[in-house]
Amino acid sequence: MTTGAKYTRQDFQTDQEVRWCPGCGDYTILASVQNFMAEMGVDKEKIVFVSGIGCASRFPYYMNTYGVHAIHGRAPAIASGIAVARPELSVWVVAGDGDAMSIGGNHLIHALRRNINLKILVFNNQIYGLTKGQYSPTSELGKRTKSSPSGSIDFPFNPVSLALGAEATFVARTIDMDRAHTTEILNRAYEHKGSAFVEIYQNCNVFNDKAFIALTGKEERDLNRIPLVHGEKVVFGPDRDRGVIIEGGTARIVSVADVGIDAIHVHDATAASAGPAYALSRLSHGPFGPTPIGVFRSVDRPVYEETLQQQIHDAQAKKGGGDLAALIASAGTWTVA
């Protein structure tokens, strides 16, 4: 990250009145993103924000960059077109959990597997906010909402597991309230070449307040946050006396004293196999107890639009720039006098 003072946060603010509910976690994320953009060092005219529909999707209106507030679920598809057409742009997708994983699930997984250079920020509040409080694809089983008065019977997605299964090359999780951590993850996502999937736990104080209290509450957070740091042993707790081991492909929380520090798993975000990252993602199926936070996976793979550019370049080197008249005549012609 460059620290050039080209921009301040104000440069990324628009004249639009921000219309989220007071106290919504989206405000914090917006501030983190605007601050990060001021530091990122990319000219703001080269930045594009694309969103779908939902509370989170209002985001582009508040970012003084290029932006499209598009269609429910379709942001990754539209952003793919922008990034593939213009690889020099910095393209960011903002989506809620319903937007990204329910109506837009197909676009999300395909953007990830193609490794298009999109930074996909999923604001996961585990509820439908804009439509006033129905259960979402990340709501916990049994959740009582307007559309599930007897309790939700939909087994929820684990967004990190989903992204890993979709062959994402960069997968991370952060928390709205933790601005320093959010900024660090944004930077890691930005510096990654290819698609980056960032799950941001976001509090909806109107329809699903305190959903993340286990990770944000003063008493609970140190007990439950499992920080993932590349190259370091996965230990957590106020006294760093709990840790994670991976055995037979399954991760398990142990007491460090019981197994000995040598047995504790060393996190390698760049591991060729997604297996260990997947195992870590299975430690929690929702933010209700000990939950890993940080970069699960960050690996290099050819970037879709770069490979396409290369194909264009190679074809031009081999065949020349293309002569349409010659192409049309190439299928065989005859002349009438």
Add this chain to the structure above:
Amino acid sequence: MSEAPTIDNSETEQVHTVAIRFAGDSGDGMQLAGARFTDASAIFGNDLSTFANFPAEIRAPAGTLPGVSSFQVHIADRDILTPGDQPDVLVAMNPAALKANLMDLAPAGIIVINTDAFDERNLARAGYAVNPLEDGSLDAYRVLKVPMEDLTKRALEGSGVKGRDALRSKNFFAVGLMTWMFQRPLEPTLEWIASKFAREPEVKAANELAFRAGFNLGETTEMFRHTYRVQPARLPAGTYTNVTGNQALAWGIMAAGQAARLPIFYASYPITPASDILHELARHRNFGVRTFQAEDEIAAAGAALGASFAGHLGVTGTSGPGLALKSETISLALMTELPLLIIDVQRGGPSTGLPTKTEQADLLMAMYGRHGESPLPIVAVATPADAFEVVVEAARIALKYMTPVILLSDGYIGTSTEPWLLPDLATLPDISVPFTVAPNGPDATFIPYLRDAKTLARPWAVPGTPGLEHRLGGLEKDGAGNVSYTPENHERMTLLREGKIRGIAADIPDAVVDADDGADVLVIGWGSSYGAILAGVRRVRAQGKKVARIHLRHLNPFPPNLGAVIGGYRRVLVPELNRGQLSRMLRAEYLIDATSYPKVQGQPFKAAEIEAKLTEMIG
């Protein structure tokens, strides 16, 4: 051979036109056989028109009626418009092909039969209780029995290709025989084989041997006393190529990019019969064409729209079911007022319907198949070669008016061919629209919806342009582009979007009226019915009757003179391959009592059908 042949001494009959149908099992290579014969005829200089008819299944059970695939080619020494109502010659590679096609054959037509396939098993599969070669049921035709499989195998003896592999070349045997019978040059087919199978010398040799054996059989066997000669057509001078509609469309998209000085971004999801456009464009990376095979139809439209936002010419192609899925994105394109080209190669519907057959039944979906008040321009392609020009016109409208445009083609146009006078690319219109690069509002601000006074188009500022950062979206906005929910504003904006599309009428040519003085009846057609309608009209005129004809390229808005022209006729006939969709639009727009002539059989109109209908109307 629809006209009386004149027999000369050399036993070569001169005929003006002949329609030949190659029919066989879908594994028999009949599309390929037809295409080879067509190319040789094109190079020989005939005018021609083709029609491909194939099953939806890749491999329907062998030997059955649903598995029959056919290719009809109509060649002529003069200008022709359709693949021919009735084939004069039927090449039947098996009993099912005979059964499925016999009813179309012209009276006393020629049937060339691969007798080797007429065994008990194949006869039973085709549902023949008795062998039609033996029961006299074909007596009204001229039947030429050829054991093609046996002869192909024998021709390949010593080539190293044996057994079932040898049988694969039997389609070339059939092409060879037809090449002799219609006195086509051998070279085009031999050259094609040599280049196509350059890397498979055994296959190349086998196909060559089979092709020559077919030709030689004709030359040496008593049974084939007659050959037929169709002289080159007197087409306007120039250089021609033979083109399918999908190919012309793909090249037209590339030409539109050049005419607009924009890179092409074509996003699509595989769907019959539009996939060939994707295949063709994907081959041309060296032209800078970006193709994107999306995860679904919705994503294809979305990616194309994203590319347009980023300053490319975004194009998405599909067929009916895909157009339904894209409608949500098309509405966003309409609301954000971005250029987007949507190509619908129509097929028989609804639902999966008849995926390999043709229909024109998506017109009302193109017109009204979106949520909210969402008018957009619609253009239609009339013939395979016409696709090239129409797609450039569609792009012109999309860019000039900052709007999505739907282009309607169909399966018949997409897969059939006609000779095409090579276009002079230097005469392509300049359809480029400069990007906005400077602020247009007070205090160096950018107002994304500040409209051009004449076209009502908004400025196109693309990412990367400093100072013009702006946000577009699907929410209703006020005149400047800020989100607005006020009641009067929504009505104002709805009328504005509607007015912008209506205004395009002033920027498109008048409809060309092909009329006899004193005609009472006006035929209005659109899309692929062009050839059959014109051929039908010519036949009616040949009887001394008077008729007028319009073929519409612009379906929304209509050409500015259309209402006035219609007012000059007592009756209006609208033939179309649907249940009367254009007819409904004309009735609604001009309050006229148009007579609909609908057909929904998955097949194009025949000239004879149009002739009969017109004769009935004119009296």
